[in-house]
Amino acid sequence: MRLPLPLSELIKLMAGIYIHIPFCKQACYYCDFHFSTSLKYKDELLQALVKEIQLQKGYLDGETIETIYFGGGTPSVLSSDEINLLLGTITNLHTVSSNAEITLEANPDDLDREKLSLLSKTDINRLSIGIQSFFDDDLKWMNRVHKANEAESSVKRAQDTGIENITVDLIYGYPLLNDQKWKQNLEKVFELNVPHVSSYSMTVEPRTALATFIKNKKQPAMDDQQSAAQFLILMDAMQQQGFEHYEISNFCKPGHYSKHNSNYWKGVKYLGIGPSAHSFNGETRQWNIPNNTKYIQALQQASIPSETEILTETDRLNEYIMTSLRTIWGLDLNKLNTIAEAASSQLNIAAQRYFENGWIEQKDQIINLTQTGKLYADHIASELFF
Known part of the structure; x- marks a missing residue:
């Protein structure tokens, strides 16, 4: 199998910046990431993000920025002007590579034609679309906002807009997903001709709605054997379609691996901006408080609400x-x-x-x-x- 990039070249990769956008329209039952379903303080939080970018300008020691990643939460709730505000702040304070990979995570229901047209006028050049499934009953079970038809149409609209560097997320290993449905999900992805797929087994995280449902016997526990069998189906199908299995949960057509996530796995420095975001500079790890209100209040006082661990x-x-x-x-x-x-x-x-x-x-x-x-x-x- 051809490696996406030689190790010697990976070592040359520059630093990355991650921006956590902690807003969602509603809570998926399985999700334990930090987010709020209220947009009441979105303006204040955006200003806090700008302030933190300014205060953290020295964290990466002047290294060129190779990747910028908007994660969440649901970063597609941001307008193009808000995205440009954050990107402009970064480019004013850092040297950003002319071919930097700039990714926006997005929900299918956010990607209408107007939104995509506006995004095409920003420096976003890669979309990560949270599809998870092409079946409405599965999406309802997960408490996802979008419908199955929106999942398919959002990818096609993005491609029509000229955004071809697309990755989609899929989940397997949950009770509603039999092997036949799982194969249909994979076939649909292949039909859409996307160059990258991230696929994860359903996990039950503490303090999530799914964990509570299982504890109260309202949902069955996840089946490890089902998950393993569907992972094998996934690996075989991806190989047959010419995808490289370059990380446990990530598959890509040659040359389309995620630079940003590859940097994480190779130990490259990155700066995390926003509540709950993590940073790494090779010697220490730093993480921000997972609380929007406290994060905003601290940045209004020009203080970064974070903890730091020196790595042994x-x-x-x-x-x-x-x-x-x-x-x-x-x-x-x-x-x-x-x-x-x-x-x-x-x-x-x-x-x-x-x-x-x-x-x-x-x-x-x-x-x-x-x-x-x-x-x-x-x-x-x-x-x-x-």
Whole structure:
């Protein structure tokens, strides 16, 4: 399989900026990201975002910005003027690459022709559309805002507008989704000819509505065997359609991997702006308070409401193991040794059982998960931790 980009080139990638937009029209039952369903303080929060961008201008040490990512929440609730305000603030304070990848997460119901026309006049050049399913009963079960027909039409409208760098999200492994419906969802994505797909197994996070429904016996628990079987269906279908499985949950046509998320997995520096956003500069990790009101109040006083953790050698080893094993580029034993001398020898001892059962494989100094191993990625990584 051809690698999306050689490791030597990935190392050259510059820094990224993530902007968290904490607003949604309604709460999906499974979601545990930070957001509010009230837009009452949207103007105040936008000004706080601008202020934080200004206060954080030195965090990335002047590195060129290669990627900007609007996540959430639902960033497509922003107008084009509001997007331009945030992008303009960034470009005034940072050197942004002329071919920077600038992504906006969007819900299908937001992407009407007028919205897409206005977006095409901003510097947004990549859309991440949260489709999740092409079946109305599934979308209702998730408490999604959009309908199945909006999911399909939003992609087509974006393509008609000239936005072709599109990724869509799909979810599998939940009670309503039998294997036949899952295959139909995948077939619909292939028909739409999108170059990138992110697909996740339904997980039950604490303090979500879904967790409460299951606890109160109003919904059945998720079935791990169903999830594993549908993940295998996903991997086989993507391979047949010429997609590269470059990260556990991400697939792309050659050359269309997400630069921004690839940077996360390769340990590139990034700055997170907004309530609950995280930042990483190689030595420390920083995260903002997940509270809109407190975030706004702090920024009005020119203070960043964040906490910082200094990463120990063990932290950096374990983080590299966790992220690298998820990717097509794999775990580089030489890089592991640059974090801690002789770390590769210790890891090889712990990994022996997974070589023997065929869950991982090694070529030269690179360790990768096999297809079977991808079913147990988190477990394998945790067992290899220092």
